[in-house]
Amino acid sequence: MGIKGLFKVISDNAPHAVRTVDWPLISGRKVAIDASMSLYQFLVAVRQQDGAQLSGIDGQETSHLIGMFYRTIKLIEHGVLPVYVFDGKPPDLKRDELDKRLKLREEATEKSEAADTLADANKFSRRTVHATKEHNEEAQKLLRLMGVPVVLAPSEAESSCAALVKGGKVHAAGSEDMDTLTFGAKVLLRKLTAGDQKKNPITEINLEKALEGLELNYEQFVDLCILLGCDYCEPIRGMGPQTALKLIKEHKSIEKIKEHLETQTGKLKIPDTYPYVEVRKLFVTPDVVACDNVDLKFEEPDLDGLIQFLVTEKGFSEDRVRQNHAKLKKSLNQKPQQRLTDFFQPIKRAKPNTKPAKRGKKK
Numbered sequence: 001m002g003i004k005g006l007f008k009v010i011s012d013n014a015p016h017a018v019r020t021v022d023w024p025l026i027s028g029r030k031v032a033i034d035a036s037m038s039l040y041q042f043l044v045a046v047r048q049q050d051g052a053q054l055s056g057i058d059g060q061e062t063s064h065l066i067g068m069f070y071r072t073i074k075l076i077e078h079g080v081l082p083v084y085v086f087d088g089k090p091p092d093l094k095r096d097e098l099d100k101r102l103k104l105r106e107e108a109t110e111k112s113e114a115a116d117t118l119a120d121a122n123k124f125s126r127r128t129v130h131a132t133k134e135h136n137e138e139a140q141k142l143l144r145l146m147g148v149p150v151v152l153a154p155s156e157a158e159s160s161c162a163a164l165v166k167g168g169k170v171h172a173a174g175s176e177d178m179d180t181l182t183f184g185a186k187v188l189l190r191k192l193t194a195g196d197q198k199k200n201p202i203t204e205i206n207l208e209k210a211l212e213g214l215e216l217n218y219e220q221f222v223d224l225c226i227l228l229g230c231d232y233c234e235p236i237r238g239m240g241p242q243t244a245l246k247l248i249k250e251h252k253s254i255e256k257i258k259e260h261l262e263t264q265t266g267k268l269k270i271p272d273t274y275p276y277v278e279v280r281k282l283f284v285t286p287d288v289v290a291c292d293n294v295d296l297k298f299e300e301p302d303l304d305g306l307i308q309f310l311v312t313e314k315g316f317s318e319d320r321v322r323q324n325h326a327k328l329k330k331s332l333n334q335k336p337q338q339r340l341t342d343f344f345q346p347i348k349r350a351k352p353n354t355k356p357a358k359r360g361k362k363k
Contacts, residue, residue: 002177004229005241014213020201027079032161034175035084039131042067076331085151093232147299159183159286167291182225224248232279
């Protein structure tokens with residue numbers, strides 16, 4: 001889910017922080033991608049014409065492997081170097097959200113089984129999709145055979161993606177979840193692994209420009225995100241996005257907002273049980289991968305391993321695997337096109353002297 005309404009808040013109040021980017025602008029860059037989000041997209045989108053999941057010779061789903069294999073090669077062909085970050089143990093604060101999602105999947109399963117038409121059944125079946133432990137393990141195996149770095153996060157993938165950006169290990173984070181910005185990612189790329197970039201262009205959001213346009217510092221931005229509602233707590237009842245932004249600008253923190261609202265006669269209040277302190281701590285000091293210990297080196301793709309896994313075990317076409325292995329190997333060995341900023345460093349201009357010149361003594 002991420003942060004409710006945050007993209008619109010930034011788009012409306014800091015439009016210069018959001019832009020559409022083409023491949024050349026991110027070519028040659030490493031990007032930390034939220035693997036679980038990508039797997040979910042593949043499981044939903046990569047299907048047969050009748051809407052059923054694709055499966056291999058063992059009868060197990062292969063949509064996630066097809067999506068991961070071909071989209072990753074596409075990224076690398078465009079010069080983007082993907083680093084996939086996989087979720088670890090979810091925070092305790094996310095338990096309610098996970099229970100809610102499980103309940104929704106169970107309801108969707110019942111509706112799918114009771115549907116009168118195939119179209120309705122497929123519509124509800126898509127709502128039952130989630131990336132399982134097996135999906136994640138198979139995706140990790142595939143990526144390692146492709147020579148692509150895999151990072152196992154101790155907790156949320158988004159927070160470790162943000163940590164890799166802040167640590168200078170990658171240029172940006174790739175995820176649909178806006179809370180990647182809340183975790184402090186300087187640059188967020190959305191729709192990076194979408195199937196059709198013409199219909200779903202890559203969107204870049206710059207955190208520094210967003211803070212500038214919203215007129216907030218990072219700590220105030222985190223409090224705004226908490227008030228908007230996230231995976232760890234619901235929004236305050238009766239407090240819309242613009243009201244939340246207005247209150248943060250005026251009072252600077254949730255504590256001060258709470259004090260202010262308690263002096264008002266209106267119904268808008270922040271409950272004493274609202275866990276904003278714990279959620280704030282989770283965003284500001286999350287459990288993340290140690291950047292100093294992460295090696296994001298791309299290796300030589302293992303053709304024999306790919307054929308054994310994808311062809312022998314999963315029923316992929318051997319010709320297609322060989323052809324795409326060749327594409328992958330060629331793209332990984334190709335030097336990315338350099339940018340002008342690789343040749344020229346921005347000039348830091350001296351601030352103009354605004355002090356009046358000293359006048360000499362009259363003779």
